[in-house]
Amino acid sequence: MNAPSKNIEPGSGSEHAQKPSLLALDGVTRSFDGFKAINGLTLTIEPGELRAIIGPNGAGKTTMMDIVTGKTRPDGGTVQFDGHDMTRKDEADSARLGIGRKFQKPTVFETHTVEDNLLLSLRDDRSVFGTLFSKSDPAGRIAELLALIRLEDRRLDLAADLSHGQKQWLEIGMLLAQDPKLLLVDEPAAGMTDEETARTAELLRSLAGDHAVVVVEHDMEFVRQLDCKVTVLHQGAVLAQGPLETVSANEQVVEVYLGR
Amino acid sequence: MTQALVKRPLLNTRGIIFLCVLAAVAFGVPYLNGAGALPDYAVSLIGKYLCFALLAIALDLLWGYCGILSLGHGAFFALGGYAMGMHLMREIGDRGVYANPDLPDFMVFLNWQELPWFWWGFDMFWFAALMALFVPGLLAFVFGWFAFRSRVTGVYLSIITQAMTYALMLAFFRNEMGFGGNNGLTDFKDVLGFDLQSQDTRIGLMMLSALAVAIGFLICRAVVVSKAGKVIVSVRDAESRARFLGYRVEGYKLFVFVLSGMLAGLAGALYTPQVGIINPGEFSPANSIEIVIWVAIGGRGTLIGAAIGAILIAAAKTVLTGLYPEAWLFVLGGIFVFVTIFMPRGVLGVWDSMVDEMWRLRGMNPRERRLKA
Numbered sequence: 004m005n006a007p008s009k010n011i012e013p014g015s016g017s018e019h020a021q022k023p024s025l026l027a028l029d030g031v032t033r034s035f036d037g038f039k040a041i042n043g044l045t046l047t048i049e050p051g052e053l054r055a056i057i058g059p060n061g062a063g064k065t066t067m068m069d070i071v072t073g074k075t076r077p078d079g080g081t082v083q084f085d086g087h088d089m090t091r092k093d094e095a096d097s098a099r100l101g102i103g104r105k106f107q108k109p110t111v112f113e114t115h116t117v118e119d120n121l122l123l124s125l126r127d128d129r130s131v132f133g134t135l136f137s138k139s140d141p142a143g144r145i146a147e148l149l150a151l152i153r154l155e156d157r158r159l160d161l162a163a164d165l166s167h168g169q170k171q172w173l174e175i176g177m178l179l180a181q182d183p184k185l186l187l188v189d190e191p192a193a194g195m196t197d198e199e200t201a202r203t204a205e206l207l208r209s210l211a212g213d214h215a216v217v218v219v220e221h222d223m224e225f226v227r228q229l230d231c232k233v234t235v236l237h238q239g240a241v242l243a244q245g246p247l248e249t250v251s252a253n254e255q256v257v258e259v260y261l262g263r
Numbered sequence: 264m265t266q267a268l269v270k271r272p273l274l275n276t277r278g279i280i281f282l283c284v285l286a287a288v289a290f291g292v293p294y295l296n297g298a299g300a301l302p303d304y305a306v307s308l309i310g311k312y313l314c315f316a317l318l319a320i321a322l323d324l325l326w327g328y329c330g331i332l333s334l335g336h337g338a339f340f341a342l343g344g345y346a347m348g349m350h351l352m353r354e355i356g357d358r359g360v361y362a363n364p365d366l367p368d369f370m371v372f373l374n375w376q377e378l379p380w381f382w383w384g385f386d387m388f389w390f391a392a393l394m395a396l397f398v399p400g401l402l403a404f405v406f407g408w409f410a411f412r413s414r415v416t417g418v419y420l421s422i423i424t425q426a427m428t429y430a431l432m433l434a435f436f437r438n439e440m441g442f443g444g445n446n447g448l449t450d451f452k453d454v455l456g457f458d459l460q461s462q463d464t465r466i467g468l469m470m471l472s473a474l475a476v477a478i479g480f481l482i483c484r485a486v487v488v489s490k491a492g493k494v495i496v497s498v499r500d501a502e503s504r505a506r507f508l509g510y511r512v513e514g515y516k517l518f519v520f521v522l523s524g525m526l527a528g529l530a531g532a533l534y535t536p537q538v539g540i541i542n543p544g545e546f547s548p549a550n551s552i553e554i555v556i557w558v559a560i561g562g563r564g565t566l567i568g569a570a571i572g573a574i575l576i577a578a579a580k581t582v583l584t585g586l587y588p589e590a591w592l593f594v595l596g597g598i599f600v601f602v603t604i605f606m607p608r609g610v611l612g613v614w615d616s617m618v619d620e621m622w623r624l625r626g627m628n629p630r631e632r633r634l635k636a
């Protein structure tokens with residue numbers, strides 16, 4: 004059923020690969036004050052896969068990410084990441100296990116320089132005493148990342164002084180610095196110019212393979228550029244799944260989302 | 264060719280100036296006093312201001328860098344003060360009014376027969392000194408452990424710190440608590456054999472206070488320039504981002520809270536012998552709020568600014584309460600409002616802006632210059 008896509012690793016191309024999925028949600032539910040934000044959500048992500056998740060406002064996309072990263076506990080269902088039960092972890096655990104998360108609203112450390120933002124994100128000892136006596140000097144790694152996110156000439160500027168799009172890129176750079184197995188990216192193209200959007204899509208595509216990447220997005224043009232398998236969420240559950248063309252031809256999807 | 268990462272030095276120019284000023288005070292004040300240019304009482308007064316400066320630095324580490332506004336920091340200061348006061352009470356021995364060698368006067372007065380267990384060991388100076396750090400540290404640890412783990416933040420956290428110091432004040436007011444009730448601990452005679460009434464002892468205590476400010480400053484500065492210091496600022500600016508990068512935010516907050524509480528305790532321990540009394544009034548919420556005002560006026564997140572703010576305001580208080588006692592709270596409130604509106608970065612912030620402007624006029628980028636500071 005899978006569309007031939009260069010972004011999906013050969014191994015995961017055959018739907019039921021021998022290798023266990025990197026991320027598996029099964030029958031997950033979560034309600035807020037009686038309202039079922041997530042309602043029997045079942046979803047798997049393979050290692051190295053690129054996946055776009057779309058859905059109308061309030062579909063539960065952000066809540067799904069909250070659950071995967073241990074920020075929100077599900078009421079029921081299971082969440083497995085790389086062999087770990089994520090319903091018993093917190094945010095810091097999820098990061099240490101290899102999940103990098105980009106927020107819907109760009110969140111960087113505004114009063115730190117771009118360089119320090121990256122320094123704090125690089126894989127390293129996260130304990131109080133480890134950082135207190137830290138001697139690490141990863142100048143080389145930081146230079147590489149700066150080149151990747153095209154912020155070399157902003158290295159010593161405060162993150163607060165970056166443009167909106169640059170902050171988005173810095174945040175993506177911070178995720179990459181963590182070298183995560185899974186990247187959760189919430190609306191990366193929001194507030195970006197067309198050119199930045201295209202570059203972001205290109206970057207995310209190039210990351211897939213080494214990292215599994217899950218992108219939540221509203222911008223259909225952006226999703227098209229990602230050129231990957233799409234999952235449509237609606238009222239906390241999967242409504243449709245498949246290549247963008249198939250999904251956007253689905254009547255239900257058109258009704259709840261695209262046709263709005 | 265990769266550029267080296269920017270590292271902030273433990274001591275920048277400003278830090279060196281600060282330490283030099285402290286040294287000048289520590290040695291200059293006794294000299295001026297000896298030469299008759301400074302009255303005796305001024306020495307203890309300066310010693311007291313130095314204790315406040317240390318207290319303000321401690322709060323600034325917590326509030327300015329970690330973003331935790333404690334409205335109960337006076338509690339840690341007072342506990343340190345009480346720990347030292349208990350030792351000084353025991354040092355009185357049989358020279359009290361009731362001449363009881365084992366029990367402080369207030370216990371005899373209450374008809375107590377023996378020393379309560381929590382007074383044990385305070386006859387030894389080293390023990391009291393240790394407790395002056397340990398007890399505030401323990402309180403900070405227990406309080407912080409519960410508060411940070413349950414993710415209480417912002418105004419709620421501030422309010423419960425205020426409630427904490429208020430509860431302690433009420434408790435210490437009670438005679439049954441065994442800390443001298445309303446009157447607190449006073450009538451001290453000597454410390455380590457040095458007469459507390461003698462000018463030499465007072466000079467020594469003032470110099471020790473200056474040393475304590477220097478040490479406290481260096482410790483805080485070392486934390487701030489370390490990678491942990493960067494994490495602490497990150498927690499202030501974007502707590503959830505820090506969590507999602509894998510940092511245990513509670514751990515960092517707890518570390519800063521405990522360190523800050525212990526430094527406040529040290530300030531209190533030096534304060535008690537210099538003012539000759541410690542009473543439950545030190546726990547009053549108003550005192551804790553005053554500390555916050557010192558830091559805000561001096562400049563948050565600068566350490567040195569906090570010390571300057573504490574000394575400026577404490578000195579103004581001494582002068583004004585002498586002249587118009589009723590006016591002080593209004594003046595303090597007025598200064599606070601003025602600073603908040605017109606100098607949000609405090610006295611040191613205004614200074615920084617002026618220096619930046621000067622660099623800009625000379626065609627240099629002030630940011631790059633300041634990065635290394």
Ligand SMILES: Nc1ncnc2c1ncn2[C@@H]1O[C@H](COP(=O)(O)OP(=O)(O)OP(=O)(O)O)[C@@H](O)[C@H]1O
Pocket residue numbers: 035036040058059060061062063064065066067107
């Ligand atoms: N902490 C919370 N408390 C109460 N309700 C919540 C909470 N988090 C999410 N919700 C509700 O759950 C539903 C799903 O929200 P969620 O943020 O996951 O949607 P989304 O798909 O990310 O939407 P958007 O496209 O607007 O970002 C919404 O109706 C929201 O109001």
Ligand SMILES: [Mg+2]
Pocket residue numbers: 064065066107189
């Ligand atoms: Mg959302």
